[in-house]
Amino acid sequence: MNRERIELDSNRPPLLISGRVMNEFCAHARETQPEECCGLITGSPDQRFRTVYRCRNEMTALHRKDPESYPRDGTKAFYMNPTDYLKAAKEASQYGESVNAIYHSHVGAGAYFSEMDQEFAEHEAFPFPDVAHIVVAVFDGQVNQLGIYEREQVGAPWLGRALEAEPA
Numbered sequence: 001m002n003r004e005r006i007e008l009d010s011n012r013p014p015l016l017i018s019g020r021v022m023n024e025f026c027a028h029a030r031e032t033q034p035e036e037c038c039g040l041i042t043g044s045p046d047q048r049f050r051t052v053y054r055c056r057n058e059m060t061a062l063h064r065k066d067p068e069s070y071p072r073d074g075t076k077a078f079y080m081n082p083t084d085y086l087k088a089a090k091e092a093s094q095y096g097e098s099v100n101a102i103y104h105s106h107v108g109a110g111a112y113f114s115e116m117d118q119e120f121a122e123h124e125a126f127p128f129p130d131v132a133h134i135v136v137a138v139f140d141g142q143v144n145q146l147g148i149y150e151r152e153q154v155g156a157p158w159l160g161r162a163l164e165a166e167p168a
Helices: 019-032 059-065 082-094 115-122
Strands: 015-017 038-044 047-055 098-107 132-139 142-151 158-165
Touching: 015 019, 019 038, 019 047, 019 098, 019 132, 019 142, 019 158, 038 082, 047 082, 047 098, 082 098, 115 132
Parallel strands: 015 158, 098 132
Antiparallel strands: 038 047, 038 098, 132 142, 142 158
16 A cells, blocks of 8 residues: 655644643653654543553664564664553453553654654554554753644545643
């Protein structure tokens, strides 16, 4: 399938999210650079984004084992550790929460939804096909842009908009 990266749509209003949750995944993005971070965000019907679960990025290990199949390392891509995300989803369900978003960072690049990000989100083996995808752009150790990509319904095109902290 021929894809193009999706940029944030400045005509759409930003989505507001808890500052606590945002600070957690932004800290993860800063701590893992120069590699990309990745994780899950779970929530409930009354609070969509409540709990952050960090996952390990296995891309560098996969690249070292098989550079032909995995030409990029963790500085340019992510591969979420399956044990981590399955454990997080199970724990969340014990608290009445479900996975509502995946997050990952782009180091030295914008908060766009890349061709590879879309392939990951739509891969038949990925267990969370209907969740939002949050991209954290990190430049020089600082988060400078946040985007969220969602579909209005299954199979519809991905739409992006900025992500901002709710007013305190």
